[in-house]
Amino acid sequence: MAAVTDVVVVGAGPTGLLVAADLATAGLSCVVLERRHGESNLSRAAGVHARTLEELDARGLADDFVAAGLPIDTLKVFGRGVLDLSRLDTRFPYMLAMPQFMTERLLTERARKMGVEFVPGAEVTGLRQDADGVDLDIRAHDGQESTWRARYVVGADGVRSAVRRSLGLPFPGLSVARSLLLCDVRMTDPPPNVLTADAVRDGFAFVLPFGDGWYRVIVWSRRRRRPDTAPVELGEIREITRRVLGTDFGMHDPRWISQFHCDERQVPTYRVGRVFLAGDAAHVHSPAGGLGMNTGLQDAANLAWKLAAVMRDGAPAWLLDTYGSERHQAGELALRTSGRLLRSAMARPRTLRAAWRVLLRAGMRYPPLARRMAETVSGIGLAYPAAPGAHPLVGRRAPDVPLDGPGPKSVYQALRCRRWLLVAPEGSRIPAQAAAGWDGRVRVVTAGGATSTLVLVRPDGYIAWAAGAGSESSADRIRTALAEWCGPPPTPVTH
Structure with a gap:
């Protein structure tokens, strides 16, 4: 007999852990199936950007992350080029340097606290879905086979996703760089606490401090072409770093050395029926x-x-389709941004590489372009598509504005309730009256400072609906917006 749960998440990396804990927080039963046994000892991802920290702040996690990492507000790239993150309009105007295993540890603690069930050593071998749910075929390390039944499945199982393969989805794209070397090391003569990266004719190097005496180093050399399984020596990494940056900073005692290649790939759709793909999958x-x-x-x-x-509150089913449309666009942007940065470092002709440097340095020195570059890399500037004729704020990230009255003092503190926020101008009583029927789903708060705009903020901190003062913010229009986005009111609405 199949084990039954609301949602099965495949993959206990950062993406799967955050999905699972959020669902459990919402009162849904959630199981995480993970092929690995125990905690990851890898630390490939090394930075948490400002927009991610805002999302973590909406869950009360950001302060724990900041305490465990090193804030870096200056990214030094291509010699004299400097990208300044300190002017970002956020509580987190920096990138947080932090190894992935620490990110996973903090997210796992939250998931366990929320009641998520973990099944280690579970490999997905196939799936079938019908109108009511999904059956996942599982094989344990000892060869024992079982089946899990869920209303929905989230495949967050990485670049070699078994869920994606079971769906028969292509993963189109190409390999863009091979034989990249990565390590975490100690240094006797370290650089300052900034991200440092540069490129020369036949290679590039990247150095990032973690703030605890360890440094992440990534290097690539056009001269070196070996399979990912080839052995790697620290001496190779030191030699490439010296050639690119002029010094190897006295790196020693690596705790991890790895070789990998870079692909640029994206699935054509993030949803197939009741199955969703997220992260590297x-x-x-x-x-x-x-x-x-x-x-x-x-x-x-x-x-x-x-x-x-959709599962708990009866929100409209079309809401699930917006996941694919919104996040596919975000994935495309990440591929473009990362690709441009990589190609600027790998450009072979000296004139082409010099042209890239000039363009990037010019952009960093021109305030509007520098701000746009910082917002793009940090995720702060991401906006989702809005319907024609929608208010200009719709689809944009909600800034962490201060709030008046008792309770939370800012928007992202208020989002910790994991509900919608109706942010109303000071002195307005209509929003609270109009939202009365959605108690438990929508929290009405008052914006601090002078504003005449009424804003409906999604639980992920993006604006779903907004209206100006006057008739546009009438009770009927507010109720229409709430019914559209949040589903029918759980309690009768009185006029």
Whole structure:
């Protein structure tokens, strides 16, 4: 007999952990199937960007992350080029340097606390779905086979996703760089606490401090072409680093050395019936820009609340379709951004590489372009498509504005309730009256400062609906917006 649950998440990496904990927080039963045994000892992803930290702040996790990592607000690239993150309009104007195993540890703690069930050593071998759910065929390490039945499945099982293969989905794209070397090392003569990257004619090097005496180093040499399984020596990494950056910083005592290649791939659709793909199972690209894990975590933040809204609150079924349309676009942007950064480092002719440097340095020195570059890399600038004629704020990230009155003091503190927020201008009583029927789904808060705009903020911190003062923010229009996005009111609405 198949084990039954609301949602099965395949993959206990950062993306799967965030989805699972959010669903459990919403009161849904959730199981995580993971092929690995025990905690990951890898640390490939090394940075948490500002938009991801905002999403974590909406879950009360950001302060724990910041305490465990190293904030870096300056990215030094291509010699004198400097990307300044300190002016980002966010509580987190920096990139947080932090190894992936620490990210997984914090997210696992939350998931276990919320009641997520973990099944280690479980490999997906096939799936079937019908109108009511999905059956997953599972093989344990000892060869024993079983079946899990779920209303929905989330495949967050990485670039070699068994869920994606079971769906028969293609993963189109290409390999863009081979024989990249990566290590975490100690240094006797380390660089300052900034991200440092540069490129020469036949290679590039990247150095990132973690703040605890360890440093992440990624290098690539056009001269070196070996399979991913070939042995790697620290001396090779030191030699390439010296050639690119002029010094190897006295690196020693590596705790991890790896060789890998970079692909740029994306599935054509993130949803097939009751099965969703997220993270590296849906998109993969180079480590340039540190976008991979962040894009996956933002996939999770987008998907989890929609699943909970449909399964628990009776929200409209079309809401689940918006996951694919919104996050496929975000994945495309991550591939483009990462690809441009990688190609600028790998450009072979000296004149072409110099042209890339000039363009990037010019952009970093021109305030509007520098701000746009910082917003793109950090995720702060991402906006989702809005319907024609919608208010200009619709689809955009909600800024963390202060709130008046008792309770939470900012928007992202208020989002910790994992509900919708109706952010009303000071002194307006209509929003609270109009939203009375949605108690338990929608929280009405008052914006601090002078504003005449009424905003409906999704649980993932993006604006679903907005209206100006006057008749546009009438009670009837508010109720229409709430019914459209949040489903029918759970309690009768009185006029």
